[in-house]
Amino acid sequence: MFFDHAKIYVKGGDGGNGIVSYRREKYVPLGGPAGGDGGRGGDVVFIVDEGLRTLIDFRYQRHFKAKPGEQGGTKNKHGADAPDMVIKVPPGTVVRDADSGQFLGDLTQHGDRLVVARGGRGGRGNARFATAVNKAPDMAEKGEPGEERWLELELRVLADVGLVGFPSVGKSTLLAALTRARPKVGAYHFTTLNPELGVVETSDGRGFVIADLPGLIEGAHAGHGLGHEFLRHIQRTRVIVHVIDVASVDGRDPVADFRIIESELAAYDPVLAERPRIVAANKMDLPGAADGLERFKQAYPELEVFPISGATHQGLEPLIRKLADMLDALPQEIEAQTITEDEEEHKVYRLVRKEPFTIRREGGAFIVESEELEKLVKMTNFQQFDAVKRFQRILKQRGVDDALRERGAKDGDSIRIGDMVFDFVD
Secondary structure, eight states, X not given: OOOOEEEEEEEOOOOOOOOOOBOOOTTOTTOOBOXXXXXXXXXEEEEEOTTOOXXXXXXXXXXXXXXXXXXXXXXXXXXXXXXXXXXXEOTTEEEEETTTOOEEEEEOXXXXXXXEXXXXXXXXXXXXXXXXSOSSOOOOOOOOOOOEEEXXXXXXXXXXXXXXXXXXXXXXXXXXXHSSOOOOOOSSTTOOOSOEEEEEEOXXXXXXXXXXXXXXXXXXXXXXXXXXXXXXXXXXXXXXXXXXXXXXXXXXXXXHHHXXXXXXHHHHOGGGGGSXXXXXXXXXXXXXXXXXXXXXXXXXXXXXXXXXXXXXXXXXXXXXHHHHHHHHHSOGGGGXXXXXXXXXXXXXXXXXXXXXXXXXEETTXXXXXOHHHHHHHHTOOTTSHHHHHHHHHHHHHTTHHXXXXXXXXXTTOEEEETTEEEEOOO
C-alpha cells in the first residue's frame, strides 16, 4: 500500500535528575556537597533511508518517545546521556509542525538528518549550587522536560520526469514500455491509484527516474478526484511529460485535455507552469491517431510533440533521448524549488515581550503564564527546603510577586503556575 501522509507524536527524552549527596571520605575533612548532574535526554531524529518508498510504517506506530537521561551519581558523577531515537523516513519527506504549520525540514538525500524533538538537559546536582553563603545546599534540580509536538509528514515522490494526463491515456503502459516497472494496467479509469516509479536507461548509458502519476480530472487543484493526492507529487519532477490520447479512444478531445491539465497544474502551483515540458502523443498505432495528432499540432504549434505508442514501443527512442538531454541541461536543485518557497512562507518570527510572563484571573485563582516559569516548576523539587527558597527567590527577582500585588492578590489567594498551585503570602 502506498502511504504518503502521516500525523505522528514525538517527544524528546527528559533530562535525568540531579541528586543531593555529600562527601564523607575519612581523609577529606569538610568534603562538602558532591551530588552529580543528570544526563541529557535523547533527541528524536529523522534520517532518510533510500530503501523506503512510503510512510506506511507510521500507520501502525504514531507515538515516538526518546529515552530519558540517567540520574546523577555520588562523588560528582554525571549521569549518562540517553541515546537518540532514530526514525527512518523515505526520500522526499516534508516535515511540518501539526499545530502551527511551521515548516521544519525537507528530507531528500540518503542520510539527511533532522532533529524534530530535542531532549531536555540534565538537572544540576547540589554541588552546582554551593556558594560562599550556603556551602552545603540541600537541593538539586529535576531534569528538563524534553520537547514534544505533533508532526505532519508528507511524502512527495522524487522523480526526474513525471507523466501526467487524464485517466486511461496510456501512462502506465508507457512506463512499462520505458522501464522494467510493471504497474497495474486495466481498461478502466483510475487504474493507477498510487505513483509508480521506474528507471529509464538510454542507449548511451545515461539514466533517469520516471514516475507514472495518477490521472487528473478537471477541478483536481480544488481536491476533485484524486486531487492533491496526485498534485503534491508532480512538484518534485524536473520535467513534465503530457501524455495525450490522440486516437480519442474514449471520445476525449486531446486539445481540450491538454488545456485543462495545464490550467490545473498552474492553479495548484504557479511554479509548475514554468516547468519544462514536452508532449507524448500516445496510441499512434490506432485508427484516427494521425488526424488527432495533426489537429493537436495545429492547435499548439509551439509545442514539441513526440508521436509514440506505448503498446507497440513506436517512437520511444527519440522521446528517451530528448528527456535525457533536457535533464542534462537542468540543475539538479530544481526539484526542491517549490519546497524552498514553502519554507519561506512558513518562517516564524518570535515576538520578544517586554514582560516575560502574563497574569490572568480564572475563578478565584491567579494564573501566571510563562514558558520559562512553567519549566522552572517542573524542574524544582518542592520536597527540598532549599529548592523552595530558590523558587521563591526567582519569582521575586522576576517581578512576579509585585505583579500579583498590582493585580490585587492577597494573603491566601491561590496562584497557579503550570501544574503547581500554591498560596500567595504577602
